[in-house]
Amino acid sequence: MKRWLLNGILGLSLLIAPGAAMADDMGEAAEEAPAISAEAPASNPAMDVFRKATEVSARLTSYLMSGDLQATINIPEAPAPLTANLKLQGAVATEPSRFAMNMTMEMPKLAGQPAVPNAPGSLDFRFYFDGKQMYMQFPSPKNPASNQWVKQELNLPAGYENLLTQSQNPAKALEMMDKMGLMPTNMEETWIDGQRYYVVTVQIDNARFKSYMQEMMALSQPKEGVSPAEMNEALKKIDMDFRYTYYINADTYVTDKTELNGSERIAAEGKTLSIDITGTVRTHDVNMPVKFPDVSNAIDMKELEKQAEKTAKGIKTSK
DSSP states (O other): OOOHHHHHHHHHHHHHHHHHHHHHTTTGGGGGGGOOTTOOOOHHHHHHHHHHHHHHHOOOOOEEEEEEEEEEEOOOSSSSSSEEEEEEEEEEETTTEEEEEEEEEOOOOOTSOOOOOTTOOOEEEEEOOOSSEEEEEEEBTTBBBGGEEEEEEOOOOOOHHHHHHHTTTTTHHHHHHHTTTTEEEEEEEEEEEEEEEEEEEEOOOOHOOOOOOHHHHHHOOSSSSSOOHHHHHTTTTEEEEEEEEEETTTTTOEEEEEEEEEEEEEEEEEEEEEEEEEEEEESTTSSSSSOOOTTOOEHHHHHHHHHHHHHHHHHHOOO
């Protein structure tokens, strides 16, 4: 199931800010891409601006991200929806490629239900990717041992490697986003605090995004847990409607802000669970020094599993 956890993290990063997620893998190859001339005829203004913003993002050496997400979960037969608030703090560097994210989720409360005694008010999750390995941490104030970083080597299949290679070219990256069903549909101009912005709207294509996710899952080839066939069957029962609004600085073509508004419907056993998500992610401190977590003391996931198995056996023996 570890592979699916990593796929979930990658999928979340795509849903939060797909343009930013792609930019981290583009590298110096962006320098080879031809710049878009301001005097060129704009047959599709939204695409022209989006393409140039993608190229500019690829040239950034580092940046920080911060954001807030709110998810409302409507569970069949539940007395009221669950609302969860998520705060994000992220850092990206391209030379070498590194990505870190801290997430804090306020524990959702169900209306009409008593509070759980001694339950934490929030949960923290941190992960860091250094280009080869994923590091994870679940810190808890009541458990000092939870500050331990755990590393998981990705061992990406050849199919993933090919996708990463393609994403190192802005033109190919746009093709990939098109394949994912993420392409600009509208553009407007606005002024915010004296700064002019291009506001580009990107609407997800449900069928194409699910097709892309099926392809990604097939590349994973898990040896245990959910099979690609089972995942494909599950995806058939999921419908998504997501819209991204990019605020692209008209002077720098850096995407200063991304707004996310969408919903997901999951059908199972004749009932439908729905998740409505809204949020804002901001990009700041562009090309400034970035500090990443110290993971020198990280232990391998396999070692952690061995320790957990040993502990479980000890508990059974003592009974």
